[in-house]
Amino acid sequence: MEPATGSAMDIDEHVRSKLPEGSKILTVSPSGKSEWVQTLRLHVQLIDGSTKSYFKKGALGDRGREMMRGTFESEQTLYSFAPNNVPKPLAWGTYKNEPDNHFYMCDFYDITDDLPEVGKFCATVAKIHKDSMGKSPNNQYGFQVSTHLAYVANDNSWSDSWEAWYAKALERMLDEEVKSHGPDEELSLLTTAMFEKVIPRLLRPLETGGHQIQPCLIHSDLWPGNVKPDAVTHEPIILDSCAFWGHNEADLGSWRAPRYRLGHSYMTEYHQHIPISAPVEDWDDRNALYAMRYDLLVSALFPKEPQFRRLAMDEMKRLVDKYPGGYEAM
Numbered sequence: 001m002e003p004a005t006g007s008a009m010d011i012d013e014h015v016r017s018k019l020p021e022g023s024k025i026l027t028v029s030p031s032g033k034s035e036w037v038q039t040l041r042l043h044v045q046l047i048d049g050s051t052k053s054y055f056k057k058g059a060l061g062d063r064g065r066e067m068m069r070g071t072f073e074s075e076q077t078l079y080s081f082a083p084n085n086v087p088k089p090l091a092w093g094t095y096k097n098e099p100d101n102h103f104y105m106c107d108f109y110d111i112t113d114d115l116p117e118v119g120k121f122c123a124t125v126a127k128i129h130k131d132s133m134g135k136s137p138n139n140q141y142g143f144q145v146s147t148h149l150a151y152v153a154n155d156n157s158w159s160d161s162w163e164a165w166y167a168k169a170l171e172r173m174l175d176e177e178v179k180s181h182g183p184d185e186e187l188s189l190l191t192t193a194m195f196e197k198v199i200p201r202l203l204r205p206l207e208t209g210g211h212q213i214q215p216c217l218i219h220s221d222l223w224p225g226n227v228k229p230d231a232v233t234h235e236p237i238i239l240d241s242c243a244f245w246g247h248n249e250a251d252l253g254s255w256r257a258p259r260y261r262l263g264h265s266y267m268t269e270y271h272q273h274i275p276i277s278a279p280v281e282d283w284d285d286r287n288a289l290y291a292m293r294y295d296l297l298v299s300a301l302f303p304k305e306p307q308f309r310r311l312a313m314d315e316m317k318r319l320v321d322k323y324p325g326g327y328e329a330m
Contacts, residue, residue: 026045037058055087126273152176173300
């Protein structure tokens with residue numbers, strides 16, 4: 001395992017081989033904190049004498065390999081639509097001397113710990129969504145590999161139906177949450193009603209009754225830890241995507257939670273660029289449905305903190321009570 005600081009001698013040969021030809025590593029230093037991966041900054045001298053920094057993260061085991069592969073393909077796709085706001089991916093791979101250790105590298109940015117400026121950030125996210133609409137493979141929802149929210153693998157298998165795709169994604173997160181906290185009778189009853197009534201009622205109208213949406217590229221983890229201003233230009237830098245092709249409004253789900261400090265001012269600004277999908281009157285409840293996936297994720301990640309399960313269940317109960325007749329009652 002590589003130390004937190006050191007020199008080129010501490011860096012695995014396969015990692016060094018991914019750097020630009022002729023590079024010389026000058027320093028190795030910590031870069032941020034993560035519960036799920038190891039992170040480093042590699043400051044190198046290029047063959048022309050200039051210097052440049054790269055960010056490297058790594059993780060162990062089969063899950064670590066899939067996390068690094070998913071990060072590379074996700075970031076590569078996002079970078080193709082926002083090269084000025086997404087660190088350019090460099091490589092992913094496996095260590096030569098530790099075949100159970102895997103890594104991802106990209107350009108390094110100096111960033112501040114502030115919230116991104118609402119206008120610039122929302123314009124950037126909306127541009128990614130608009131520019132990618134209609135460019136999903138076979139116009140389907142999903143992604144070509146599994147990506148991860150923290151360490152939780154998403155089932156990104158392709159679907160022609162947004163309702164079906166999102167139901168599967170929410171089911172995956174519910175399964176992970178129950179593994180973490182254990183079964184609960186009330187949660188089980190609410191889950192059944194969510195899948196039989198609420199999800200069809202809120203998502204099916206997006207693609208029926210003369211309404212239509214197109215898959216666009218979703219970052220899917222737009223919380224303040226992954227969206228930071230550049231320390232020099234103050235432009236929004238968007239990090240650590242776990243992409244899929246989906247309904248553009250799904251990217252706003254994490255903004256709903258007060259803990260993330262983004263909220264309605266960011267949503268309102270975003271919709272200055274892309275109007276609310278029809279039926280407009282369903283918007284707030286759709287947003288609550290999209291936010292639920294993140295509440296369940298946080299609950300799964302922190303098994304000793306019951307408040308996130310309660311938060312998700314309270315929202316489930318509100319929606320189940322509001323839509324007891326499901327899609328058929330429209």
